[in-house]
Amino acid sequence: MSDINSTNPRTLGRGICIITGASKGFGQALAYQVSCYLEPRSVLLLVARSGPLLQEMKEELQSATEEQQLVVHCVTVDLRTKEGVDETVRVARQEAVDEIEHVLLINNAASLGDIAKFETFTNPDEVNSYLSLNVSSPLALTAGILQLCPCRPGLRWSVVNLSSMFALQALPSWVLYCTAKAARNMMFSVLAKEQQHVKVLSYSPGPMDTDMQKEILRLTNVNHNPMPCHESAAKLMKLLLDNNFSSGAHLDFFDV
Helix, strand or coil, rough: CCCCCCCCCCCCCCEEEEEEEECCCHHHHHHHHHHHHHCCCCEEEEEEECCHHHHHHHHHHHHHHHHHHHEEEEEEECCHHHHHHHHHHHHHHCCCCCCEEEEEEEEEECCCCCCCHHCCCCCCHHHHHHCCCCCCCCHHHHHHHHHCCCCCCEEEEEEEEEEEECCCCCCCCEEHHHHHHHHHHHHHHHHHCCCCCCEEEEEECCCEECCCHHHHHHHHCCCCCECCCHHHHHHHHHHHHHHCCCCCEEEHHHCC
16 A cells, blocks of 8 residues: 655656646646646546636647646536535546546635725625635535545545645734635644545645735735746645655745
8 A cells, every 4th residue: 555655756646636726826837737747547627617717728738748648627616615516526536436546636726805904804704705715615625535535555645735824824904814724724734633544735835926916916015026836836746746744734835
């Protein structure tokens, strides 16, 4: 049986990889990185709300990986809903064959939420709507994929939580974002303790050139000098390929 602590598997194996928030930004950069390290006849599930962007990515990826015979599925759903999570699990179920060697789930989908003072959040519906995408969704999706692909000899299991320094550090006026990131960090720490066969990583990618960073600049007038998404994506891929982090670790782009 594959040991989750074994190091330096220089490919991701023949796997099924699920990336949420895959249509643009960091998720898109990850999809291109992951496709380079999956072995032939692997499956890549691209999950997002924007169908046209996903379809464009699918065509580009299949063209670039023609020799690998990579199977790419576009899953156009709203992960804030039960129906969106269920549909993602349903598509994964169709591809989770016994020959799969690696299940890789990258929980990337997230939103910024309102940047406002604590006392402005008096509407529970507003708070719950934010938490449904940023906390409830990754919990429910990860649980669904765990049920779909239980532990068996020869199966490597990896879960990535896209985190932030604000999972560990409070910032005034960022109560929604900090709360969600802290909750996700604890959620996946529990998973690492509970499921010994699953290798779990919370990865803080640093400021990147994404729509979210543009929105932060617009709202706060603070420029965080964002990097291209592919730089941080490459570092995450190196962490997954080296595979020498402790399960449940929270690692920051600038510290590895």
